[in-house]
Amino acid sequence: MADAVGNSFLVVVLPLYIASGEVSGDLFGLSETLITGIVLGLFGLVSSICQPLTGRLSDKLGKRRLFVLVGLFLFMIANFLYTFADSYALLLLIRTAQGIAAALTITATLALVSELSSENNRGGNMGVYNAFRLIGFGVGPLASGALVEGGPYNLPLIGSINGFVAAFALAALAALLSIILVAFFVRDPENTKPNNEKMIIHFKSSIPGKILDPIFTLGLATLFMSMGFALLAPIEIEVNERLSQGAFLFSIEFSALIVSMAILQPIIGKASDKYGRKVFIVIGLVCLIPIILFEGLATQPWHMITARTLHGISAAMVFAPALALAGDLAKKGQAGAQLSVLSVAFGLGISFGAFLTGFAIRFGFIVPFAIGAILAGIGAILVYTQVPRHKP
Structure with a gap:
């Protein structure tokens, strides 16, 4: 949930950030609307491409928790780096890094939930996991919109920051909270071992009478x-x-x-x-x-x-x-x-x-x-x- 809150912050904040004039430079010949769409959509595209690869790599190493922690750390750094993003090229680079981070965390987390479950409680555990992620995705946009509109903020020792910096910093803190929770409360199952077998993702079924896997x-x-x-x-x-x-x-x-x-x-x-x-x-x-x-x-x-x-x-x-x-x-x-x-x-x-x-x-x-x-x-x-x- 903490991870999802941090990610969904950016769905509302990034278009406003681009439109605010904080970002300048070459648009690569594209309109501002289109480049905004590319920045937002790049996350899902990169994540989707990388997930089978990161999932397979976590299988080969047998270390789910490590992948979750590395992905969350990359999220934290990327979220913080938005405070320095003043060009479209840098925005695209950070968004790509976030897509890779998502691929690292999502596949390893799903595998962890599955492997920490038995067939008698896997459905309930998957339901709890998905419910908390949905809550995070619902809360994030509401909180980020309010945070941007409420800025600037005067903070002790730091001074004045605008709503965008506050939103990016809070997204980074959400990822940090996720890292702490996983580091202290999650362990890989004892029976999760490195698997060097050939990756098995079939399209055709091996079951008699069935066509699709x-x-x-x-x-x-x-x-x-x-x-x-x-x-x-x-x-x-x-x-x-x-x-x-x-x-x-x-x-x-x-x-x-x-x-x-x-x-x-x-x-x-x-x-x-x-x-x-x-x-x-x-x-x-x-x-x-x-x-x-x-x-x-x-x-x-x-x-x-x-x-x-x-x-x-x-x-x-x-x-x-x-x-x-x-x-x-x-x-x-x-x-x-x-x-x-x-x-x-x-x-x-x-x-x-x-x-x-x-x-x-x-x-x-x-x-x-x-x-x-x-x-x-x-x-x-x-x-x-x-x-x-x-x-x-």
Whole structure:
């Protein structure tokens, strides 16, 4: 959660920082809007590319905690360096470093949660982990916006600092807090040993009667789920016009999904420990079909708030059980690489979902939501037909 708070600070702060005139220099022939988008998007792109590599490397060394600590340290340094970033080239370099740091922490942390769990409690543990990360991502933007607007600040011994420096410093402190917590309270499981076997990420199933590998299938389901997750954010203006509302109601609609997903993930994850993972994943994806479609049909703010709340509940039924099931199915010593399939899919889904909405909205308000509903249906069919029933 502390790590997520620090990272999500920057989603709000960086565009304001660039627009404030603090950053100057060559735009590489691009507009300021486009370079801002590249700065923000570079994090997810670099992280997605590096996660399978860092996950595999943590498998080979058998040292998850070390990767988490190195990644958090790199985050802390990068967050602090923003206070000196006065050029677009430096912003891009720091953002790249953050993407590498995320790849180091995410895959190793997921592997740790999986390996510190048993099949009897892995779903609940994954739910708790995801819930705290979501809380961090929800709190960060609210806190950073208030911090930037409230500046400048007069601090003892330091003097006056503006809101941007305060936000970057607090993001660095959040990473430092994460380092302290992990250093003192986390240890690698005794049975986690270096694994030099060939990395196993299959696309084709080795199970008779199945076509797709089950972990790869869960990755596709996560991709489709997270694409639906990201449909609303890029079309805030269109949503506000359609529903005759302002920014405050939009923020409630956007947050409703995150809040309901954060609350329900530990509960659903624990239930999947008792009743099995696959049933929750399939039901969650099936429920997403009418819910996402209803978002595209909403004409009143309460319609969208209700739909987004239900969307979060359904997404919670997919994500925590899918991570737990992937952990159940992962080959011993290869959890880092194999769980990276789902973490990469989630990150790419957020990016693809935003792109889908931005492109498809021109054909009608309902079109991106209809596509999102269809993808959820495809995901449900794939999981139902390609993933074996695996009850702990």
